[in-house]
Amino acid sequence: MAETTGTAGTEFVFSPEQQDLRRAVRQFCDERVDEPTVRRLMESDAGYDPALWARLGGELGVLGLAVPEELGGAGGGLVDQAVVAEEFGAALVPGPVLGTVALAVPALVALGGDEVLPSLVEGTRTGALAVPDHGGRFDPALVSVTESGGALTGEATQVVDGAADVLLVAARAGRDLGFYVVQGGERRSLSTLDRTRRQATVRFSATPARLVASGADAERAITAALRVGGALLAAEQVGGAKRLLDLTVAYAGTRLQFGRPIGSFQAVKHRCADMLVLVEHARSTAYHAAWALQDGTDDPDLAVSIAQATCSEAYQRVAADTVQLHGGIGFTWEHSAHLYLKRAVTDAALLGSAAAHRERIAELVLDTAVASGTLVVATG
Amino acid sequence: MAETTGTAGTEFVFSPEQQDLRRAVRQFCDERVDEPTVRRLMESDAGYDPALWARLGGELGVLGLAVPEELGGAGGGLVDQAVVAEEFGAALVPGPVLGTVALAVPALVALGGDEVLPSLVEGTRTGALAVPDHGGRFDPALVSVTESGGALTGEATQVVDGAADVLLVAARAGRDLGFYVVQGGERRSLSTLDRTRRQATVRFSATPARLVASGADAERAITAALRVGGALLAAEQVGGAKRLLDLTVAYAGTRLQFGRPIGSFQAVKHRCADMLVLVEHARSTAYHAAWALQDGTDDPDLAVSIAQATCSEAYQRVAADTVQLHGGIGFTWEHSAHLYLKRAVTDAALLGSAAAHRERIAELVLDTAVASGTLVVATG
């Protein structure tokens, strides 16, 4: 992921290619993934449209932007993929964005590639990561699936996009950790709060599995995937929050009560200003994480935790405020607000809560702080 | 403290006598303890006016309202004393209100009286409690002063009103806890944030002391004093916060910017509304604590912790908002706001922080909560 698209690039400055990419994805979403489409897919069994997904991978080619060309990807950087994640988040693109694009693909890239990777990038197959995490970090102690004789047994709960064609599964082979590619397993789909982001519980009973890494290699790939996943999830959160801010500002500027636009009341205006600050902070931290992972310019764990701690809180707050500032209409099923509210709550709970990431930040920043002794406390 | 003034009294309903008491104290403070007086005393060495203090005890008779008549007091209830504490807090009456009225007197009452009690009630002598607390609760393990041969040695730090004539000191006599009346000791007065509430560090070097209780009796008296102190401190916080709310509302209603009163802007009006809620919550919890201690109608520790957790946060928030809503003028030495801000910060840190009291509430409420198992969590 050290390569970048176009200009080697100052952090936060999007290259013309990246700006084109954003425009192209936004236009595709406007035309092909408008809200009626999202609502139709959200009510469907699969929860997404495989043909549409294949177009995103094939025609548009935006499902593996940070995958090196020799592994079947676009050979770009993570920032490119973050731009796409933001636009997907703004449109609430249904489908295995988190499972495939943000987790499975990065895991396989970290492994140096795999035979299933090109199909995931092309969108002809979907993937998901069936790995237990503790506050967004991989914890081998939580792995309960076991391997024996090339087959897996056990259960993985609440796997995001767990109905995918290909599962990347952490399992225990004796005392060793193994990382496996699995196509089988019994998938029980769950009724999720956010019907545009599906989950399943996966049960393996002597399900055939192909080992792709073990021990430290497996752990490294999983950790890399969770980091990239956290950064891309943050970008998605930015996209959703920004869309809600735009929606709310437009409503506040046109909705009249007491003979004037409600946005002319400070109670409304100032809440919009606070939403703006949240969105701007979210954007800064999410793209910092993407740039830091791409260019190696910051501690990756710290950068991702800053982004996740900030974006999870920002998106949830902005979504709640969006309902509030729309009044009754914002509480109806017909209005867009709840679709984003449910996504915001879901994103905040996945890959580590804000509190879990703050704890990680505390470990990295506070536990290493040393008293330099110059700050004076008055003692009377 | 089971006796009450006048009507046996519904909680929160002040008797006519209590309403008269409030009016009398308020009038006295308006006439005798106006802000110029407070500022003059705050700059003085002693920090208060002994003659004025003696009038509060003698002429007005409001320093020992909850002290039984046979012990030299007014034979009223704690609610009476809380009414006075509220008015003292509103006026920022300088002097040993906390040390003498809220802590030393209740401690001596809990002991069943003492020869020094009448003089404290009359205001001819002052008292203070030199007892270490942990978050507002007595912790015998923190006692470091030791007794030997009827004399104390050691140091008590940050004793509120520690320059008082009479100190009530917790000390360790061998393995036993003792509670002593002391008149000596070297007092080093501290430069406090709030110059209307003094503190001193007290050093004992074989200082003669008179034992008034030991062991469980001592502990019981100290605990009772800290509880009463917490309730009266809460009432004082209500008084200060309410005065600030009045001050701010008056200013917001008359200060003009942009050709209109600033209180007509929602940013100002809504902050005042939030201040009102804080003050009302503070008042409810403070007087509930006073009534509960007086009538034994609630767990005394819980009632006091609810009051302290609520009032400490409310007073600080209201004081900060008062500075903000006054703009620049509220940041000047000449304006009243900072006097209250400093008192608010001080009160919040004394007798246990809001966080310490929340921890106590958690122990009393959450640690005893049992899952009754009817609340359903959707599992998808």
Place this chain on the structure above:
Amino acid sequence: MDDSARVEKAAQQVVETHDPRSVSTREFLGACFDAGLAWVHFPEGLGGLGVSRGLQAKADAILQGAGAPNPFFLNPIGHGMAAPTVLEHGSPELARELLRPLATTEHIWCQLFSEPGAGSDLAGLATSAVLDGDDWVVNGQKVWTSLAHRARYGLLLARSDPDQPKHRGLTYFVLDMRAPGVETRPLRQITGQAEFNEVYLNDARIPDTHRLGAVGNGWRVAMTTLMNERSAIGGSSSVRGAGAIADAVQLWAQRPDRRTPVLRDKLAALWTRAEAQRLTDERARRSASTGSPGPEGSIAKLVSAELNQDVYEFCMELLGPEATLYGDYSLRDIQRHEDYRGPVQQRFLRSRANTIEGGTSEVLRNILGERILGLPGDLRADAGKAWKEIPRG
């Protein structure tokens, strides 16, 4: 016999002659009405005994102690808001006609105030009422109407004169929900349920005898309804730790695995705020009963709404990844009371409306600032203008 003893005796007689555990709800509530125990402060013959409102608690304690249903839960708008409004503003004949079937829950009532274009600005509503002979002809759309699909009558506020300033052109009616031209459609909310309805009024006719208060005086009548709504909220029963906070404490007890010191402090803070508000409600009740109502009552709605949201946000945080699951979004009518609030995730979603329904928190802060603290009003764009000239949208 003093009033208190009268109430006590009447209540005891009712439960002796009509055992609430064996007679039907309607029969029992009819007996209560006839005995003057529906609203003890109402006149005799109209469901009351003409005694102090404070004595209602005494009657309710005896009745409910014997197993009586709470009529407020069965017909909340009828019992809490319609009855006092009909009594105060309706003709004696109308009160006699409407109150008994209301009290027995034979007639459920609903309230037709809010409109898509009139939320916070209720007085800006557009539904028109035009007099045609002895009838009013009503056209417009109402929204957020709980119970409309089950209601026999609706409290309707409509505009009878668009040339007047907005507060002065309103008239108040009792609408027969079964009249031609009244169409009720369920309004699906973000929980998936349809707790509310939209009501479309197309040339619906109301006899002038079902008007409450004078023509053009509807706003004052509506104030009676709304003040009773607010006091119904502020006057709810007051048990420590009850309400939304009980859910959070219970979840805490159920999930030791999810506890952290930070969440513990957060929950203690929420519990303390709930308790501070409960004590404030209690204080308001006490001072009201002694004739000196304080500002405490109006605070309840604001605080409890925001507290509910914070409590369920806490619950979702406590749940962690499980918070992302949901039960059933299929559109359902809410019938069974026990099912009403649903699992935690549903309660979380439902709580988002708390700061909107019954007055937004923004409007409530204005009310606290202006009516309690006496701060000056907002500058008004619509002051003194004829309603029809005020921009809407």
Place this chain on the structure above:
Amino acid sequence: MDDSARVEKAAQQVVETHDPRSVSTREFLGACFDAGLAWVHFPEGLGGLGVSRGLQAKADAILQGAGAPNPFFLNPIGHGMAAPTVLEHGSPELARELLRPLATTEHIWCQLFSEPGAGSDLAGLATSAVLDGDDWVVNGQKVWTSLAHRARYGLLLARSDPDQPKHRGLTYFVLDMRAPGVETRPLRQITGQAEFNEVYLNDARIPDTHRLGAVGNGWRVAMTTLMNERSAIGGSSSVRGAGAIADAVQLWAQRPDRRTPVLRDKLAALWTRAEAQRLTDERARRSASTGSPGPEGSIAKLVSAELNQDVYEFCMELLGPEATLYGDYSLRDIQRHEDYRGPVQQRFLRSRANTIEGGTSEVLRNILGERILGLPGDLRADAGKAWKEIPRG
């Protein structure tokens, strides 16, 4: 030679010929001015090289790398706000007269905008300026004037025409602070210190040549000053963990005995917010330097002010009972830079002004809402009125 190389060469020449560690500050800064390095985007001969503003960072890195003082710290109002205002709105002669001694810190500058009656509503100010021959005669009172007691010049905004609407009757001047009729008094603040001053103007005279911009055009000139003030805040140096949050982290490190898990989470949240704002500042700078300034710059003031307060509230909570002590309230002038922020308790008190000075948080939220988000303005009571007819108080 491209602009970047020009700047680099000029800076290297200055440090070679004027070692900042041996020559006086004034001499060194004079050399910088003469070499066009005071403000590289200013014209040649007036302290600049006429190159892009973005190149200033290159010059500063070389100069300060060699040990040069930061002129912004020595003369903040002069360097950051007066210089661009004088350049843009003053005559070439005036710029030539004033800029060099400003740049060398021979002349300290202050700003005379706020008045007791004109805080958030700056354009409502009342200080009058009346033309008398070639001089303006000025009367009024200014407040919150940092450095007034040490300043040689003040940026003065005064009302030259009370019959105009408030924004249109203002004129902008450079005031000689040593002129007769200019009296400066220290203004004691809640910390006990006097960081600011009041300035009384009694028939103080200003030559018309010291007017900046046209008569009646003062508001536009003031905008130049204020925009430079805001960009000075947004453009501060950006090191992770620096600023107020560093105090909190340091106190955390110093006081293991006072740590709790709840405070740990709180501090992590504050640190994260500070970092999010730092990154937002950084992003604003980056996008500004590529010619597409975003909304990020204007957020800095709002966030950093509220964050400072939260940070020092945290510090006080961490300190516990020690927070109730204070050092020294005796009135002192703030001279020594290292003493300026004092012990933690003093920093806490000082932070209360952060949300007032340089634009209250209320005004800033209006600015974010209206100028960045494009929301409609507040209804105005003073729109179009002659200043003298607008109620004040």
